[in-house]
Amino acid sequence: xxxxxxxxxxxxxxxxxxxxxxxxxxxxxxxxxxxxxxxxxxxxxxxxxxxxxxxxxxxxxxxxxxxxxxxxxxxxxxxxxxxxxxxxxxxxxxxxxxxxxxxxxxxxxxxxxxxxxxxxxxxxxxxxxxxxxxxxxxxxxxxxxxxxxxxxxxxxxxxxxxxxxxxxxxxxxxxxxxxxxxxxxxxxxxxxxxxxxxxxxxxxxxxxxxxxxxxxxxxxxxxxxxxxxxxxxxxxxxxxxxxx
Amino acid sequence: xxxxxxxxxxxxxxxxxxxxxxxxxxxxxxxxxxxxxxxxxxxxxxxxxxxxxxxxxxxxxxxxxxxxxxxxxxxxxxxxxxxxxxxxxxxxxxxxxxxxxxxxxxxxxxxxxxxxxxxxxxxxxxxxxxxxxxxxxxxxxxxxxxxxxxxxxxxxxxxxxxxxxxxxxxxxxxxxxxxxxxxxxxxxxxxxxxxxxxxxxxxxxxxxxxxxxxxxxxxxxxxxxxxxxxxxxxxxxxxxxxxxxxxxxxxxxxxxxxxxxxxxxxxxxxxxxxxxxxxxxxxxxxxxxxxxxxxxxxxxxxxxxxxxxxxxxxxxxxxxxxxxxxxxxxxxxxxxxxxxxxxxxxxxxxxxxxxxxxxxxxxxxxxxxxxx
Ligand code: B12
Numbered sequence: 001x002x003x004x005x006x007x008x009x010x011x012x013x014x015x016x017x018x019x020x021x022x023x024x025x026x027x028x029x030x031x032x033x034x035x036x037x038x039x040x041x042x043x044x045x046x047x048x049x050x051x052x053x054x055x056x057x058x059x060x061x062x063x064x065x066x067x068x069x070x071x072x073x074x075x076x077x078x079x080x081x082x083x084x085x086x087x088x089x090x091x092x093x094x095x096x097x098x099x100x101x102x103x104x105x106x107x108x109x110x111x112x113x114x115x116x117x118x119x120x121x122x123x124x125x126x127x128x129x130x131x132x133x134x135x136x137x138x139x140x141x142x143x144x145x146x147x148x149x150x151x152x153x154x155x156x157x158x159x160x161x162x163x164x165x166x167x168x169x170x171x172x173x174x175x176x177x178x179x180x181x182x183x184x185x186x187x188x189x190x191x192x193x194x195x196x197x198x199x200x201x202x203x204x205x206x207x208x209x210x211x212x213x214x215x216x217x218x219x220x221x222x223x224x225x226x227x228x229x230x231x232x233x234x235x236x237x238x239x240x241x242x243x244x
Numbered sequence: 245x246x247x248x249x250x251x252x253x254x255x256x257x258x259x260x261x262x263x264x265x266x267x268x269x270x271x272x273x274x275x276x277x278x279x280x281x282x283x284x285x286x287x288x289x290x291x292x293x294x295x296x297x298x299x300x301x302x303x304x305x306x307x308x309x310x311x312x313x314x315x316x317x318x319x320x321x322x323x324x325x326x327x328x329x330x331x332x333x334x335x336x337x338x339x340x341x342x343x344x345x346x347x348x349x350x351x352x353x354x355x356x357x358x359x360x361x362x363x364x365x366x367x368x369x370x371x372x373x374x375x376x377x378x379x380x381x382x383x384x385x386x387x388x389x390x391x392x393x394x395x396x397x398x399x400x401x402x403x404x405x406x407x408x409x410x411x412x413x414x415x416x417x418x419x420x421x422x423x424x425x426x427x428x429x430x431x432x433x434x435x436x437x438x439x440x441x442x443x444x445x446x447x448x449x450x451x452x453x454x455x456x457x458x459x460x461x462x463x464x465x466x467x468x469x470x471x472x473x474x475x476x477x478x479x480x481x482x483x484x485x486x487x488x489x490x491x492x493x494x495x496x497x498x499x500x501x502x503x504x505x506x507x508x509x510x511x512x513x514x515x516x517x518x519x520x521x522x523x524x525x526x527x528x529x530x531x532x533x534x535x536x537x538x539x540x541x542x543x544x545x546x547x548x549x550x551x552x553x554x555x556x557x558x559x560x561x562x563x564x565x566x567x568x569x570x571x572x573x574x575x576x577x578x579x580x581x582x583x584x585x586x587x588x589x590x591x592x593x594x595x596x597x598x599x600x601x602x603x604x605x606x607x608x609x610x611x612x613x614x615x616x
Contacts, residue, residue, distance in 0.1 A: 067484065068488065072440060079368075082364040107341035109344045134344060158559070159560040159564070160595065
């Protein structure tokens with residue numbers, strides 16, 4: 001039974017609004033209906049859930065939503081993602097396949113911002129290895145080597161803990177000069193990122209969620225490159241996430 | 245420095261004029277040079293009353309800073325309620341790593357995921373389980389607060405400071421506010437979500453925190469604190485909406501400040517405070533403290549009768565790495581915008597060079613006499 005275009009539009013709308021209005025029930029119901037109607041799960045995620053999260057990002061940047069609202073939106077989103085993700089048919093033209101190692105650097109326990117950034121990566125379909133907060137610097141390097149991740153993301157909220165970042169950058173580059181590294185947090189700016197040889201950053205709080213979204217836009221574009229470089233590593237041929 | 249420094253500080257906190265705008269803080273204000281002169285490492289001054297007191301006094305002794313403040317880290321109260329702490333004992337000599345919580349009373353570590361759960365299921369399970377645990381948790385008042393954890397260290401440090409410095413210099417102490425303190429003992433993200441979905445469950449714990457902080461701060465006062473600061477940065481508008489601040493945080497701050505009437509009190513919130521500054525003025529605190537994100541001139545215009553403390557940025561540029569002229573400029577800006585006391589937006593970052601501390605003091609001498 002193929003869904004009519006009205007049905008599709010209706011479901012996408014409910015997925016999107018369910019995320020924006022942090023109504024997990026609405027999202028779960030719409031996600032299940034999408035499966036019943038054999039809608040394309042990838043489209044439901046991207047044009048429904050992720051589209052909703054884009055709006056949430058705008059609300060956050062404009063001060064309409066604050067951290068609690070964004071976290072609740074994320075819960076609603078995950079509710080739908082858990083249902084839909086196993087049914088995504090691998091479409092090499094569309095998938096962003098990638099994995100990220102993320103954490104807040106040693107000596108720093110500020111992790112609210114880091115967690116928001118992490119969430120954005122998950123929405124975009126990345127496999128995220130979250131090291132948590134107050135992460136010993138070598139753990140970034142070790143996890144990167146262990147998982148062969150595509151990107152390393154470091155967060156720091158203090159001018160003193162951020163100096164751990166160039167240490168990690170140097171160690172990682174020694175192992176792989178082409179590693180992609182992003183750094184962020186309130187004390188980080190473009191200049192610092194450039195000086196330390198990071199590949200990118202997201203702007204200061206509180207506008208940074210939007211930056212994180214833009215960042216993911218960039219990463220989506222990088223998708224082609226990922227595809228060229230790797231085979232179906234994380235995503236098996238059936239579109240189901242393979243255990244590492 | 246005029247010899248009536250302590251009186252000036254306390255007068256200003258009570259809303260009276262002093263002969264100069266005082267240059268002080270209610271939050272950590274130690275310098276690395278100051279503690280190294282004493283032969284201490286940063287990580288050993290948090291658990292020893294003598295070292296804590298000497299460190300706190302060093303900023304006055306070296307630079308003429310007009311207050312001496314303890315403690316320095318945000319774990320004292322959480323630790324006394326049973327949370328785990330880490331002191332970074334192996335940190336290098338010149339390194340500043342603040343003690344942090346390693347384990348909360350309720351967080352991911354208190355949840356056991358059932359065997360065989362998929363990653364997605366596990367995640368949902370953990371969230372729901374933390375929420376359930378928070379809803380059911382009974383925070384317990386220590387039987388003898390004054391001898392629990394590092395609270396006796398802080399109390400003894402206050403007594404030492406009072407004894408050795410208390411005639412000349414205002415001795416102060418601080419705790420976090422009810423909401424921020426709750427975030428130190430229970431998973432903060434789940435708390436933030438519950439604050440929107442189940443505010444009553446969160447409020448139950450906030451009321452406990454008011455009771456507890458009232459007792460702790462009164463012990464500080466009994467030990468000799470001339471004024472106390474309550475730091476509620478977890479409720480900044482960088483994190484929660486003014487609406488949530490008003491319904492959940494404000495009533496508890498009002499209750500707390502209502503009970504602390506023996507000495508002047510300060511409410512400090514950092515990050516964005518522009519949308520909530522008028523609500524902050526309703527808490528009953530004697531004075532309000534904000535950081536560099538507050539548009540102090542607008543705040544001054546809105547609140548002509550409130551004692552405002554702020555708002556130079558005490559870390560990064562230019563305070564810690566700029567020229568003395570740049571430091572003078574940020575101090576003068578706080579003065580020009582109407583601060584009643586010039587005071588940092590957070591803990592003074594200990595690695596500030598001594599020249600910049602001197603530049604700050606000099607700037608205050610130059611611009612802060614009460615002729616303007
Ligand atoms: C809430 C808070 C706390 C909470 C943290 C709770 C938690 N679990 O995170 C508590 C109360 C525990 C806390 C403790 C401390 N804090 Co604090 N805290 C803050 C506060 C008020 C808000 C931070 C926040 O969450 N903002 C909201 C989030 C959404 O924004 P964000 O973190 O910037 O993240 C965004 C971007 O930066 C970006 N981003 C973040 N990470 C990454 C990563 C990548 C790769 C990218 C691309 C982007 C990116 O995207 C995010 C989403 O928008 C700030 C004030 C401020 N002005 O920021 C101080 C602040 C960060 N704290 C400060 C200090 C000093 C401390 C303490 C050391 C105090 C003490 N005496 O112990 C301790 C830290 C102890 C330690 N060892 O870490 C100072 C830091 C000063 C400095 N030297 O740089 C600040 C700036 C306060 C101030 N005004 O001076 N703090």
